[in-house]
Amino acid sequence: MKKILEIRSLDFSYHTLTGETKAVENISFDVYENEFLGIIGPSGSGKSTILSLIFGLLTPTSGEIIMADLTDASDKTPIGYMLQKDHLFEWRSIYKNITLGLEIHHQLTDEKKKLIDQMLREYDLENFKNARPSQLSGGMRQRAALIRTLALQPEMLLLDEPFSALDSQTRLSVSEDIYQILRKEHKSAILVTHDISEAISFCDRVLVLTKRPGTVKKIVPIRLSVAEKTPLKARSAPEFREYFNMLWEELHDEN
Amino acid sequence: MKTKSSLPMTQTEFIRRYKQDKKLVIFLRVFILVLFFLLWEGAARLFLIDPFIFSSPVRLIQAFIDLLPGGEIFFHMGITLLETFISFFLVLALGLVTSVILWWKRSISQVIEPYLIALNSLPKSALAPILIVWLGNNMKTIIVCAIMLAVFGTIINLYTDFVNTDPDKILLVKTLGGNKKDILFKVVIPQNLPALISSMKVNIGLCLVGVIIGEFLAANAGLGYLIIYGSQVFKLDWVMMSIVILCIMATMLYGIVRFFEKKYGEK
Numbered sequence: 001m002k003k004i005l006e007i008r009s010l011d012f013s014y015h016t017l018t019g020e021t022k023a024v025e026n027i028s029f030d031v032y033e034n035e036f037l038g039i040i041g042p043s044g045s046g047k048s049t050i051l052s053l054i055f056g057l058l059t060p061t062s063g064e065i066i067m068a069d070l071t072d073a074s075d076k077t078p079i080g081y082m083l084q085k086d087h088l089f090e091w092r093s094i095y096k097n098i099t100l101g102l103e104i105h106h107q108l109t110d111e112k113k114k115l116i117d118q119m120l121r122e123y124d125l126e127n128f129k130n131a132r133p134s135q136l137s138g139g140m141r142q143r144a145a146l147i148r149t150l151a152l153q154p155e156m157l158l159l160d161e162p163f164s165a166l167d168s169q170t171r172l173s174v175s176e177d178i179y180q181i182l183r184k185e186h187k188s189a190i191l192v193t194h195d196i197s198e199a200i201s202f203c204d205r206v207l208v209l210t211k212r213p214g215t216v217k218k219i220v221p222i223r224l225s226v227a228e229k230t231p232l233k234a235r236s237a238p239e240f241r242e243y244f245n246m247l248w249e250e251l252h253d254e255n
Numbered sequence: 256m257k258t259k260s261s262l263p264m265t266q267t268e269f270i271r272r273y274k275q276d277k278k279l280v281i282f283l284r285v286f287i288l289v290l291f292f293l294l295w296e297g298a299a300r301l302f303l304i305d306p307f308i309f310s311s312p313v314r315l316i317q318a319f320i321d322l323l324p325g326g327e328i329f330f331h332m333g334i335t336l337l338e339t340f341i342s343f344f345l346v347l348a349l350g351l352v353t354s355v356i357l358w359w360k361r362s363i364s365q366v367i368e369p370y371l372i373a374l375n376s377l378p379k380s381a382l383a384p385i386l387i388v389w390l391g392n393n394m395k396t397i398i399v400c401a402i403m404l405a406v407f408g409t410i411i412n413l414y415t416d417f418v419n420t421d422p423d424k425i426l427l428v429k430t431l432g433g434n435k436k437d438i439l440f441k442v443v444i445p446q447n448l449p450a451l452i453s454s455m456k457v458n459i460g461l462c463l464v465g466v467i468i469g470e471f472l473a474a475n476a477g478l479g480y481l482i483i484y485g486s487q488v489f490k491l492d493w494v495m496m497s498i499v500i501l502c503i504m505a506t507m508l509y510g511i512v513r514f515f516e517k518k519y520g521e522k
Contacts, residue, residue: 081430
């Protein structure tokens with residue numbers, strides 16, 4: 001399998017008037033092509049910080065982030081970022097919200113418009129193109145947010161607790177939707193979550209962070225005996241409980 | 256069946272009452288206006304008040320007609336309106352550009368913030384006499400006077416709104432690869448458009464106040480000039496007429512901005 005991301009001994013500290021705080025320390029891991037990597041850890045362990053560092057919103061104090069050059073075309077961005085909430089702009093229609101990233105990159109070409117239309121059709125939002133965000137349900141909004149990210153055709157997605165703002169039922173169906181969409185589009189992803197079940201059901205490997213400063217405690221490959229893994233099917237796999245207990249123990253040690 | 260057939264009844268009843276209430280409100284509004292002018296005219300006719308000092312509606316209309324030949328009254332109204340519009344648009348431009356600069360360079364805003372607050376708190380009418388000396392007895396003084404009155408508050412309010420733009424929306428633009436310019440044009444300005452329009456609503460009134468203060472001191476035309484001139488030569492009919500016209504003008508200006516607010520500012 002081809003490595004698409006290498007993280008080597010990453011440190012990050014931030015400064016306030018009262019002193020320096022180490023957020024993460026000596027983080028190393030890889031992400032492979034088409035792989036979904038989960039990151040779990042106690043709150044404050046620097047889960048989201050790691051994503052910000054990978055994306056480049058923050059600059060590491062030391063360490064290396066090596067991104068394989070997978071993008072063959074210059075009009076593609078290597079990394080897409082999805083936040084906890086959709087943050088759709090109420091003053092724009094759904095369609096105009098989706099094209100926001102392309103507007104910023106000055107890439108709103110006919111080809112990209114076709115791609116968006118196709119995604120809208122495929123993910124059941126075609127009839128809501130001209131609707132305002134407030135007219136959509138939570139699940140639909142999150143799908144629109146995903147299309148906004150996918151329109152930039154990233155190779156890898158950083159998902160920062162993208163389901164945590166949804167109620168538990170919507171959460172299951174949206175994670176199912178997004179899982180299938182990402183698999184179909186052959187993307188790699190890093191999913192940050194505080195939900196152990198979500199990490200097991202969504203990801204191929206789960207990385208456990210220690211409490212602050214976050215370090216890599218363990219990386220657990222998830223192997224479930226289900227025919228075609230989806231987040232819902234994964235939950236009924238016989239090994240699910242085992243993984244859950246194991247990860248819960250690991251996290252519990254930290255609290 | 257019974258509930259089904261009774262539902263539209265209550266709905267029509269509701270709408271009927273709603274319309275009735277609305278009609279009553281409009282009637283009472285007009286009634287108060289008419290009553291006010293009738294009482295004023297009546298009191299003047301019966302010499303309960305001295306019509307020479309307090310004027311009367313009929314005398315107002317007479318004064319208006321007297322100033323009609325050659326369009327003199329429209330000339331004064333036009334001058335006041337022109338000065339108000341010029342200062343209004345300058346306040347809008349200056350306020351917007353300054354707020355954007357302050358938002359862009361946080362270091363500048365931190366330094367000049369106390370000065371802005373001091374200038375905003377200063378009673379601007381105190382500056383008017385100095386402005387005449389500095390700028391002369393002309394329209395420049397009047398416009399600067401109106402700008403002074405409105406611009407500092409506009410900058411402070413807009414800047415505060417800009418800084419308080421939803422940080423998550425800013426983060427979102429960053430995650431889509433946006434830079435500071437994108438943040439300004441895709442989030443900060445669109446999100447604060449309603450705030451901008453509501454500050455315009457305040458400003459149109461403030462500019463009119465500033466223009467009238469300016470005209471009191473440095474003018475040979477405009478409604479403010481007419482008021483001062485009228486009171487000096489004891490033509491109080493002119494004064495009262497100018498005040499009534501100002502009242503109508505202010506309401507109409509507010510209405511224009513309100514129209515734009517309904518169109519663009521609200522969802």
